[in-house]
Amino acid sequence: MNNRADMWDLFHSELTDIVGENHVFTSEADKLAYSSDVFWVPNLWIDRKKDPLKPDYIVQPGSVDEVKRVMALANREKIPVTPWGGGSGSQGGILPVYGGIMLDMKRLNRIIEIDEVSHTVTVEAGINCTLLELALNEKGLTFPHYAASSNCASVGGFIAHRGSGTLSTKYGKIEDFVLSMEVLLPSGKIIKTLPVPKHASGPGLHELFIGCEGTFAIVTKATLQIYDMPQERRFAAYLFNTLEDGIEAGRRMMSQGIGMNAIRLYDPGSTKTKVGDVLGVKFDNDDASYMVIGYDGFSEMIDVQEKLTNRIVDDLGGQHLGREGGERWWNSRYHFYYPPYEFRLPWMYGTMDTVCMYKDIARLYRAKKDAIELNFKDLGIRYIAHFSHWYKWGVMVYDRFIIEEPPEDPQEAIRLHNEIWNLSVRTSLANGGVINEHHGIGLKLGRFVVEEYGEDGFEFLKQLKGVVDPNGILNPGKMGFGPGALR
Numbered sequence: 001m002n003n004r005a006d007m008w009d010l011f012h013s014e015l016t017d018i019v020g021e022n023h024v025f026t027s028e029a030d031k032l033a034y035s036s037d038v039f040w041v042p043n044l045w046i047d048r049k050k051d052p053l054k055p056d057y058i059v060q061p062g063s064v065d066e067v068k069r070v071m072a073l074a075n076r077e078k079i080p081v082t083p084w085g086g087g088s089g090s091q092g093g094i095l096p097v098y099g100g101i102m103l104d105m106k107r108l109n110r111i112i113e114i115d116e117v118s119h120t121v122t123v124e125a126g127i128n129c130t131l132l133e134l135a136l137n138e139k140g141l142t143f144p145h146y147a148a149s150s151n152c153a154s155v156g157g158f159i160a161h162r163g164s165g166t167l168s169t170k171y172g173k174i175e176d177f178v179l180s181m182e183v184l185l186p187s188g189k190i191i192k193t194l195p196v197p198k199h200a201s202g203p204g205l206h207e208l209f210i211g212c213e214g215t216f217a218i219v220t221k222a223t224l225q226i227y228d229m230p231q232e233r234r235f236a237a238y239l240f241n242t243l244e245d246g247i248e249a250g251r252r253m254m255s256q257g258i259g260m261n262a263i264r265l266y267d268p269g270s271t272k273t274k275v276g277d278v279l280g281v282k283f284d285n286d287d288a289s290y291m292v293i294g295y296d297g298f299s300e301m302i303d304v305q306e307k308l309t310n311r312i313v314d315d316l317g318g319q320h321l322g323r324e325g326g327e328r329w330w331n332s333r334y335h336f337y338y339p340p341y342e343f344r345l346p347w348m349y350g351t352m353d354t355v356c357m358y359k360d361i362a363r364l365y366r367a368k369k370d371a372i373e374l375n376f377k378d379l380g381i382r383y384i385a386h387f388s389h390w391y392k393w394g395v396m397v398y399d400r401f402i403i404e405e406p407p408e409d410p411q412e413a414i415r416l417h418n419e420i421w422n423l424s425v426r427t428s429l430a431n432g433g434v435i436n437e438h439h440g441i442g443l444k445l446g447r448f449v450v451e452e453y454g455e456d457g458f459e460f461l462k463q464l465k466g467v468v469d470p471n472g473i474l475n476p477g478k479m480g481f482g483p484g485a486l487r
């Protein structure tokens with residue numbers, strides 16, 4: 001047994017022994033299906049008939065014990081393991097850069113317990129978010145992490161990428177839902193974090209594993225905060241004279257604690273389409289910014305919240321546009337991510353979301369818009385943005401670039417793609433922002449992590465990685481951690 005192919009056969013038998021032969025896939029078609037998330041680059045490779053990065057085995061464990069045994073084999077033989085949730089990430093987090101095992105978590109999809117007294121649900125991490133939501137809705141409950149990808153993403157994937165849903169302004173990001181977790185280290189050790197997140201018994205261990213993109217551990221279970229379905233969900237829309245007035249309105253709504261479920265402020269470019277073309281409202285101000293607001297809860301409380309909101313809008317000279325714009329947004333909020341509206345090849349595109357303090361946000365937005373539009377003007381680049389996910393201290397800008405006719409040559413196209421990202425991320429960092437707000441780092445943005453954390457901060461993270469994963473088998477090549485295990 002001394003050549004690579006024989007060894008690979010041997011591992012194949014061990015894997016089928018663990019999960020059953022119906023749950024190990026090695027055909028070229030299966031490997032192709034697991035060679036891409038929605039990161040633009042692997043899709044370009046496939047589109048241009050280049051060979052994408054493929055795993056050697058796709059393995060679907062059906063229990064935590066099976067995950068443990070797969071990890072034991074991988075750790076012993078130093079085989080890279082890439083966890084796969086739903087494959088809906090946009091950062092190349094699931095790309096099997098060094099081959100090895102693609103650990104598809106979708107069979108770990110059980111709802112273990114719904115605690116209606118404490119309003120929590122405990123699930124296996126591979127569960128699809130929409131299926132979880134439907135099960136909760138039957139009991140009048142909801143898990144309001146309403147991300148646009150809920151139909152195709154898993155709870156584990158959201159935890160791994162620190163995701164955000166459309167109503168995060170009220171309910172928070174995924175890390176605000178996670179109360180405790182079970183994670184499995186490459187060594188096979190299982191850590192169950194403390195049953196509640198608020199304690200004074202040392203650091204919050206579960207936080208260490210949120211956002212680590214499968215590079216520290218496999219998330220196997222999570223206990224999440226859930227809510228009662230709201231009695232009413234109400235929407236409204238407004239128009240401000242300038243983007244700055246809109247940002248100030250949002251800032252006041254947050255600092256006064258009015259408690260809306262969503263605030264979406266569109267930049268002047270997007271406002272023209274949303275208000276002029278879609279709502280048919282006439283206005284001749286090129287600086288105007290459109291805002292949509294929503295509330296969840298008891299109707300009497302919403303009446304009061306709306307009154308307080310209107311006072312802020314009036315103080316800032318905003319115009320009331322009624323309910324239709326808000327309702328339209330809510331009812332079609334996911335349409336633009338799916339055919340026939342979604343961005344797709346041959347276009348080049350990317351979502352560059354970042355977040356910063358209120359004092360920096362207008363400057364950051366203008367710096368990014370100017371940098372992208374000026375530097376790539378000849379390519380006809382478009383830059384569009386809106387501001388959603390509002391906090392007491394700051395707000396996220398969800399900005400995107402689109403080039404409808406990128407270079408035909410794939411290498412040239414990828415060089416251009418990287419140049420745009422270099423400029424985008426470095427402009428965010430230079431203006432008080434971060435690499436990314438809720439899509440993660442993955443392969444796409446790993447090269448910037450040291451710039452965000454600083455040399456010493458990143459060194460500390462690398463040391464932690466070395467402790468939890470000494471053989472470097474977990475998701476090598478991601479988050480800037482470098483190659484790791486190489487068979």
Ligand SMILES: Cc1cc2nc3c(=O)[nH]c(=O)nc-3n(C[C@H](O)[C@H](O)[C@H](O)COP(=O)(O)OP(=O)(O)OC[C@H]3O[C@@H](n4cnc5c(N)ncnc54)[C@H](O)[C@@H]3O)c2cc1C
Binds near residue numbers: 156159215440
């Ligand atoms: C149409 C569309 C809309 C989107 N809208 C949103 C949105 O509104 N909000 C948002 O936050 N994101 C959004 N995204 C991005 C994406 O859905 C999220 O990043 C999501 O977190 C990915 O989940 P997934 O289960 O598909 O993870 P995958 O893409 O399979 O994996 C993502 C990363 O997590 C790791 N991982 C997966 N499962 C585990 C596990 N159990 N343990 C350890 N690591 C694991 C993977 O190795 C990878 O690094 C959108 C994507 C699409 C395609």
